[in-house]
Amino acid sequence: MSIKKITSALIAILSLGASHAQDYKQYPMWNASLPMEQRVKDLVSRLTLEEKVAQMLNAAPAVQRLGIPAYEWWNEILHGVARTPYKTTVFPQAIGMAATWDTAALKQMAYYSALEGRAINHLAVTEGKTGDRYRGLTYWTPNINIFRDPRWGRGQETYGEDPYLTGKLGAAFVRGLQGNDPKYLLAAACAKHYAVHSGPEASRHTDNFNPTPYDLWDTYLPAFRELVVNAKVAGVMCAYNAVYKQPCCGSDLLMSDILRNQWKFTGYVTSDCGGIDDFVKRHKTHKTNADASADAVMHGTDVECGNNVYRSLVDAVKTGLISEKQIDVSVKRLFTIRYRLGMFDPADKVPYGQLPMSTLEAPEHKALSLKMARESIVLLKNTGVLPLSKKLKRVAVIGPNADNRVALLGNYNGFPTRIVSVLEGIREKLGPDAEVIWQPGVGYTSDTIFTPDVENGFFRYEGQPGFEVQYFNNENLEGAAVHTGRVAAVNCFFSQGQAPAAGVSADHYSARYRSSFTAAADTTLLFQMEGDDGYRLFINDSLVANSWKGRLGVRNLKWNVQKNKTYNLVLEYRQNEDGAFMRLQKGSDRKADMQAIARQAAAADVIIYAGGISPELEGEQMWVNAKGFNGGDRTSILLPEVQTELLKQLKATGKPVIFVMLTGSAIAVPWEQQELPAILNAWYGGQSAGTAVADVLFGDYNPSGRLPVTFYKDDASLPDFKEYAMAGRTYRYYTKEVLYPFGWGLSYTRFKYAGLNLPSKITKGRAVPVSVTVTNTGDRDGEEVVQLYLSYAGIRERAPLRALKGFQRVSLKKGAAAEVKFLLKPEDLELISDAGKSYIPSGKLTISVGGGQPVAATPGFVQKTVSVQ
Structure with a gap:
């Protein structure tokens, strides 16, 4: 065949490929005028089994023959858009926002954060980077676990210890983040970690908890119910731990009975990252990845984050562990979310679909x-x-x-x-x-x-100050370096998604730093290493510090040296995800002289x-x-x-x-x-x-x-x-005296409560109006958080000492008064039986309203005891 004929044939083949590449636009899945349900059904029907399973991983690949772009489900927005290489607005940590007791502000915060996230996502779409982590619109937040113990380090991510407050704040966040468009989500929130999860961190992958039915329904589930049933949260993340000897992501009670059947949740569920792997390796409730994956999917876990364990679902279907129809259920849920986010519609048809990067850190x-x-x-x-x-x-x-x-x-x-x-x-x-x-x-x-030295030139590589650095596109320094360069010091900080050098991956890379130093005297040198992920430090080929598989934190190393002797230093760093931080400094310890400071x-x-x-x-x-x-x-x-x-x-x-x-x-x-x-x-x-x-x-x-x-x-x-x-x-x-009670907070002014009005008798099943007059009696303008608590007397079964059932933030000028109104719904009057069932008891109910709990430490509250019939 002549060169001319070969060229003509290639052109014809390429033209045919281009034609076929556009054929998918004719499919119902791309027709924006059709109902979403029909479009999703059409899309899923066109996927192979292998393609379906791949879409159930957090890093879902593109399906080019259908025009489906790659998508990374994992993103974070706890108190502002997190872990991006861009500058974003950072609000107070979640526990701090909870201390505002301000649902309106929290809703606005979530809305503003979602706008910033939309701008980042629009840029990712424009650049063809929808498969990059922390650029999507599915955010794995809020954390609505109950902060039951102050020792839990992740309690800072929550809205505190009270189910009612947590539920109301979490619902406000969800409504702000997801927006109010009747067709499209502004962004997708995710209630986590479902459920009975609040430390300890060290054993979270192996723990099994057996809460009583009372505690389960009274404390651990109410906030999740509020977000699922009332706020219509788009997603739920199941926790690492097991409950009643079943991993949460494969729990009959939590996932099948309560979430899907009782609460009628139709959104998507993701595992926590590595959670399905735990079924086999840590909980040891399942023998193989295929067993674990099939069980998790049948319990409604649609996305597996972390270790690609769900790839075994292909074999699970072929061996009869699970049907392809069950796989379809999960895949349809996932694409329903993506359709609701407008990912398959023209950007100009989707609200907020074309927000500019100037949205980030807007003045408001x-x-x-x-x-x-x-x-x-x-x-x-x-x-x-x-x-x-x-x-x-x-x-x-x-x-x-x-x-x-x-x-x-x-x-x-x-x-x-x-x-x-x-x-x-x-x-x-x-x-x-x-x-x-x-x-x-x-x-x-x-x-x-630790005080770092300021001297320059202590570390030298091949006669010049600084270090040689080699980067590898894997976590284990394997193969050839993809980039070699020099740095003046080991002091690197890279945001998530930011590559450290040309040709280097933004995640899951490793680095090797080489240098040497010559001792000026016989002495002991002090080095400090700090950062994230793992490291190994060698001096003269001896491994002197090793945290390769653990998080680095801050560690000090003392090393004895001899005058005029040269020491070769190699520092190896393993970057996992969520950005990179590694610093090595020589310095000295300084003991504080407290008397001199004073x-x-x-x-x-x-x-x-x-x-x-x-x-x-x-x-x-x-x-x-x-x-x-x-x-x-x-x-x-x-x-x-x-x-x-x-x-x-x-x-x-x-x-x-x-x-x-x-x-x-x-x-x-x-x-x-x-x-x-x-x-x-x-x-x-x-x-x-x-x-x-x-x-x-x-x-x-x-x-x-x-x-x-x-x-x-x-x-x-x-x-x-x-x-x-x-x-x-x-x-x-808690029955003992505390240092500062829940709900506590002082002001530079004073507030007086009077005129508590409510019915003297309450009929079960009817809403209860409550009002109180609050007066600023001080000499400054101020804001008060008016709190309403309920307490039953003479209950035979378990009941809280008191329980928050209403709160409002009010602003009052000095000398001004306001009538604050509440409407207690029938469910606000409910208690939980020992069997975990809700009921409204007959008898005496005390309703208290004030600037805190009705305890001796909180003066000025007003209360009345009424009869419930």
Whole structure:
């Protein structure tokens, strides 16, 4: 055949291929005028079994012959769009947003975050990167697990310990994120982790919990029901742990009976990442991946995240473990979500389908972040020292959180253009005429602080300062390096989705750093390694530090050296996912001189101590080598002893000491409560946390945050961490005195309650109107969170001591009054029987309304006892 004929044939074949490539546009699946259900059915009917199974993985590949783009289901938006290479608005951590008790603000926050996510997704569509992680529109949040124990490191991701508050806040988030368009979702929320899941982190893959039917329905399920039944959440994530000896993703009770049958959930379910793998390897309830996968799908788990275990579903169908029709059920659910997100319709037909990247960090988004940071701050104690005068000439700002921006971001976070630390917020508030004395003082848990050396040229590679770095597109340094270069130091930080160099993958890569150093004297050198994922450090070919399979955290290494001897250093780093952070520094330990710190601070008019803890110490399954912390959880709820010791030295100066506490959970501060004049809890307050703290400290904002968790007095107050019975836990079942009760929060003004109106008799099955008059009797404008609690007397079966059943945030000018109205629905009056059934008891019911729980620590509440018939 001649060259001319061959060329003509190739052109004909290519033309035919191009023609066929467009044929799919004629299929009903692409016809936007048809009902979604019909389109989804048509699409699924055209997929092979292998293609269907591939769509059930979190990283679903493209099906080019049908024009279906690749899609990555995994994305995060806990308190703003997270883990992208772009700058996004970061709101307070979830527990901080819970402290606002502001459903309207939370709904708006979710809406703004979804808009930013839409802009990122539109860019991904434009660039053909819909298969990249953290660019999709299915967000695996909110975390509505009940924060039953303050030691749980991931409690910061939740809305606190109360099922009612969690449900209402979670529902507001879902409605804001998913939007209100009748046809399309703005984004898809996902309620996690279903269910009975709240630590410990170290054993989450193997734990089996057996809650009583009462605790299951009274505590662990109500928030999920609220989101599924009432807020119509698009997705649910099943938890790692087992319940009643069945892994949650394969639970007869949780998945089949309750979620799909009782609650009629039609959305999609994803496993937690690696959760199906746990069936075989950790729970050992299934022998093979095919057994595990088939069982999970038959229980309604549509997406497997993590290890591609669902690929075994092809064999499971062929061997009769599961039918292809059952596979179709899951695939239809998944494509229904994608259709509802507008992924198969022209962008100009989909609301928000073409948002520009200028949507990110829009002025109104940043303003809301500041508003919520202000509202989240809880004034725990104030003897009158606050608010401070802005005319102060000298202020000392001390503490490990004073200038720590990492602590403000929490976990599951994005990265904004600017983060205002507590120190920076105070400096901006006081202006250039005031002197601000500052130093970290001590570490979180130790009085010894690592100080990096500033000398240049200590590390040298082939005679030049710095390191050689090689990158590999796998996690095990296998094969040839895809990029080789030089860096001045090992100090890398890359956001999720950001590749470290040309040709290097954004995830699942490894790096090898090479350098050497020559000792100037016989001495001991101190090196500090910190970062994420795994590492290995070799000196002169000896493996001296190894955390290849675990998270790095922060680790120090001492190494003896001889004068004039040269040492070769190799650092190997394994990047898994969610960005990269690796730093190696030479330096020295400096032991804090607390008396010297106090003498320096004594020159100020007032001392502001910014301490507490940090997401560097608590979070998801992390490696931490510090007293009081383990695996991401805490072993003690007490403020670390070293911080209390420094606070004692600062108090001894005779100057007022204000304690600004940053934390993701409750901290026991018995000495501080007794001895310090003012304490405020600022959580992990997001990008504007420092501004918000300064606004509260200096009276430009009247604090209005309320605790979403109980602050207990000490460790002895807590039951065993792994005990999931609710007896002795949370304000609903804890009978002893606490440090600060759930719902607690002070103001710079005072509120009076009067005129509680409600029927004297309540008829079962009817709604109950309740109203109360709230008056601001102080001399400042302020916001109050009006809280309504119910308590039954003489109940034979189990019942909460009291239970929150209503709340409203109201703003009142000084001297102003407002009538606040509630409408209790019949289900608000229900209790749970020992058998797990809901019922409304007859007898006496006490309804209390006030600025907190009806306990001695909360003055001013009003209440009435009525008869239920």
